[in-house]
Amino acid sequence: MAETYDVIIIGGGPGGYVTAIRAAQLGFKTAVVEREHLGGICLNWGCIPTKALLRSAEIYHYMQHPQAYGLTLQGQPGFDPAAVVKRSRNVSAQLNQGVGFLLKKNKVDVIWGEAFITKPGEVKVSAPKKPAVQPQNPVPKGVKGEGTYAAKHIIVATGARPRVLPGIEPDGKLIWTYFEAMKPDAFPKSLIVIGSGAIGIEFASFYRTMGAEVTVVEVLPQILPVEDAEIAALARKRFEKQGMKILSGAKVTKVEKGANSVTATIQDEKGATQTLTAERLISAVGVVCNTENLGLEGLGVKMDRGSIVTDGLGRTNVPGIYAIGDVAGPPMLAHKAEHEGVICIETIKGLHTHAMDKLKIPGCTYCNPQVASVGLTEAKAKEQGYQVKVGRFPFVGNGKAIALGEPDGLVKTIFDAKTGKLLGAHMVGAEVTELIQGYVVAMNLETTEEELIHAVFPHPTLSEMMHESVLDAYGRVIHV
Known part of the structure; x- marks a missing residue:
């Protein structure tokens, strides 16, 4: 007989674990199904570790300009790439363990594996298809695993992954997503970044500060496309003053790999082309919702351009199935996911709730x-x-x-x-x-x-x- 919960949340990222804790506070017997790492992309491969890298870059920047503050420095400032990356990974590991502690403290069960919704009210969990990404993040001890679990309320909080462009598929060596950009074996001396949204610009800013020659390619006329045009223009001016090269109104039409470099063919809005060679290329052209292999299609859950359609309170068109965070559509931000999850679970509890006003969700880009x-x-x-x-x-x-x-x-x-x-x-x-x-x-x-x-x-x-x-x-x- 399937073990029964009031609420099962699929995904242990910011939206999932926050929702689980709030569910437990409201008296629900709650479980989280996770296949890779508690804390999700944000804590392990996004928001948190990138800020640790950018903090190292910020301090390195100040070390390069001590005279501006009336200070002197013995010798030339330098950095150890391995130590910079290690600090970033350690920050993530510490917080990852903290999420596990919080779930345990709130008596939330963790079920380790891949979830599939067989029918409303039932989730089948199989062994993860791949091990935890981080060596310092093994499968937690004492968690539950494969089996069939029942819950009146099932909340999908599976997040998103990097979008892949045809012909520019990441290979982990020369063409990176943010996963590889966060833990390089060595820092590249030159870099092409496709996409000038928050992810692309943060990595462009980090690597430029650490000494790389960086070129950003943006298909739209404005970098940081969701920002106010005046603000984006001022930011661009600062980036270019720092030595960053920015090609807006341009797109990468072809990428050729060398032994230790990539050559990109770039076309501008007038059709003119140029080639640019760099040691590495980061593809930062958005994300794709993780909605596959969950059983949603068979249940008839309504979708729109890859994301799950909800009523603003987390409810899908199928009773008992809910969605929050990235899978419920933009803006794809951790803080949106957290608040969306709280609204969803409080709605389930019968508390007075209202849909989030997305215009009041702040956006932040931690570049320089x-x-x-x-x-x-x-x-x-x-x-x-x-x-x-x-x-x-x-x-x-x-x-x-x-x-x-x-x-x-x-x-x-x-x-x-x-x-x-x-x-x-x-x-x-x-x-x-x-x-x-x-x-x-x-x-x-x-x-x-x-x-x-x-x-x-x-x-x-x-x-x-x-x-x-x-x-x-x-x-x-x-x-x-």
Whole structure:
């Protein structure tokens, strides 16, 4: 007889394990099915380890410019690629173990293997088709394995994987996805990055800081395509000043492999072509939902362009089957998955819930300079018919930014001219990924410009620029 749970969650990434913990808090008997690593891509191969790599790059950057801070350094700064990668992997391993501890603490069972939904209410788990990716992340002790399990509620939280372009299939040696880019045997001296979204730009920024010659190829006219055009343009200017080469409105049409290099044929929007040779190529052209081999097709679960269709509360068209996170569609962000999971399980419990407002989900890119945003861009706001008031404040007008040696950047705010509603906020510069949450809170509280103008921001802080940007939108800016 199948072991029975109230809730089974397929996938132990940020969405899955957070949902499981919340389910346990609500009194559900809960299990998580995982085939590779607790914490998912984000913790093991995405959000967390990339930030560890970028932190190493940031410190290396400062080491290269000690004179800017009145400091001296004995000899030339250097780095050990193996040690940089090891630190990143150790950070992931530590947090991976933490997820296991949290699930155990909350009495959530972990079932190790591949899940297949045989029918609503039943999940068959088979042995994983491949072992855990990380040597330091073996199959946890004491977890359950192969078998048939029953649950009234089954939540699919299987995440996504890198998209593969025909003719540019990753081989693990010359053509990389973010998996290989995160743990190279040696750092390449030259690199081509296809795609200028968050993943592509973060790796481009990391490897450029570590000394590689980097070329980014973006098919759209604007890099960081989801960002405000003004912010993206400023970021591009900084990247190019650092020596990064950017080819926008261009696409890679062919890749040829050498013994230890790749040669890419690149076509611009006018049809002209050029070839570029580099030691390695990173394909960062988005992700694909992991919805195959779960039994969804046989159950009649509705899909749309590869993702699972839900009602905004996690429910699919098949009673008892739910979906959260990347598999439920964009934005494909860990924090979206976590909150989506909480909404889903609280809906199952019968609590009062409402669908997430995706315009209030912040996006962050941890390149140098950092980029962060929430809400509508200026162009989108105008497209939607708003009359807007736009405020801007440059980092060079802020005392803390100058003291930090970070005078390049911009904070931009967009308001509805009629109501004072904050429609969007966009930033580029030092630590903006930490600042953006202030505007997120303001938007969730339906704050208008009046409340923001009268809010007191501490001095000296970078956050003062957020205040000044609001003031600027209404003709009251002080420090420029």
